[in-house]
Amino acid sequence: MNKDNYIHTPYNDEWIAQRADPFVYRHTDGTCYFTASVPAYDRIILRAANDLGGLVHAEEKTLWVRHESGPQSIHIWAPEIHYLFGGWYIYYAAGDKDDIWNIRPYVLHCKGxxxxxxxxxxxxxxxxxxxxEFSFHAFSLDATVFEHRGEWYYIWxxxxxxxxxxxxxxxxxMAAANKLCTDQVLLTTPDYDWERVDFWVNEGPAILKHDGKIFLTFSASATGACYCMGMMYxxxxxDLLDSHAWTKLRHSVLKTDEEKGIYGPGHNCFVKAEDGVTDLCVYHARPYDEIIxxxxxxxxxxxxxxxxxxxEKGFPVFVYQKVEETEYL
Structure with missing residues (x-):
């Protein structure tokens, strides 16, 4: 469906068009960076601006293009840019043209x-x-990293x-930006009905810290209108590596809202607003459900x-807002 042939509502105009799996990082100097999956799944792009609003029309630079064959030659997905261990790194997933679902996680490093x-x-x-003996031997993707009390963690x-x-x-x-130092720990598997529509999926992790808790949002089910967000805390x-210390909520926290014209929300990230206090959730969704x-x-x-x-318990609440209500950007 053409993106202009859907029903417009006050809620479903995009922030940045045709950029799935969006990721925004605000650096210590205040600069905001944006990257995402592009529709061709063939490259990694990056935008930079002095504030979040500036990212919409910021020049988009191609940092890296897929290989012509072999590993990293197809399905370049879900890049995230982070600054850790004294340098800039991008985490992304890629497949092989000869085995397109042979998806693995990769790392780029900025030399400057x-x-x-x-x-x-x-x-x-x-x-x-x-x-x-187990990690990264099968279909692996959607990595994110975060720091907690001086140590870095990798979720995928x-x-x-x-x-x-x-x-x-x-x-x-993590022992380094591109290496783990502990065995994998299972955080969540698709337990509930909303995680098992068409495919049994937990993916797209994102970390949010607030009021003594660490929240982990993730996406579930297939990539159509059934795609939705769940949450753990x-x-x-x-101990973040103690799987029993995590609790998963029974129901999804963000899902399709037909009345508002938002379908298949998910693969989100979090960033502070310009006031340095307000938490923002950046996510992707379609404005229609009829997909050919x-x-x-x-x-x-x-x-x-x-x-x-x-x-009142300090848990995040996700509510769709009208476009004119996003002036806090």
Whole structure:
């Protein structure tokens, strides 16, 4: 469907068009960076601006293009840019033209301190801990990283099982920007009905810290209108590698709203608003549900943005907002 042939509502105009799996990073100097999956799934792009509003019309630079054959030659997905261990890194997933679902996680490194101007180099696949016999041997993607009390953690989705495989989320502690130092720990597997529509999927992890808790949002089910967001949480004083210390909510926290014209929301990230206090959720969704062919190849998953509020227990609340209510950008 053409992106102009849907029913417009006050809620479903995009923030940045045709950019799925959006990721926004605000650096310590205040500069905002934006990257995402492009419809052709063939490159990694980056935008930079002094504020979030500036990202909409910022020049988009191609940092890296897929290989012509072999690993990293198709399905370049879900890049995230982070600054850790003293440098800039991009985490992304890629497949092989000769085996298109042979998806693995990869890492790019910026040779300088200016990610928009300096050269980027490939570091190859993310490396498991030396003692880990399981990680990154099957379909693996959607990695995110975060810091907690001076240590860095890596969360990713990986499929397991035989036949029609299941996508789970795992966590590990990082020894370096491209290597783990602990064995994988299973965080969540698709337990509930809303995680099992068409495919059994947990993917797209994102971290939000608030009021003594660490929240982990993730996406579930197939990539059409059934795509939705779930959430887990853990006390900030708990062992993040103790799977029993995490709690998953029984129901999804963001899903399709036909009345508002928002379909298949998910694969989000979090960033502070310009006030440095307000939390924003950046996610993708379509403005329609009638898709011809595989939803994965429909280009109109647009990046959108909403303000995060908190309930009386300190848990994040996700509510679609009218476009004119996003002036906090």
């Amino acid at each position: 301190q200016n990610p928009m101007k300096d050269e980027w180099e490939e570091l190859g696949m993310m490396q498991a801990a030396d003692s880990d 989705a990986e499929k397991t099982g035989v036949g029609r495989q299941i996508s789970n989320l795992y966590i590990g502690k 853990i006390d900030e004083n708990a 062919g595989d939803p994965l190849y429909d280009p109109n998953r647009h990046a959108r943005i909403m303000k995060v509020t908190y309930d």
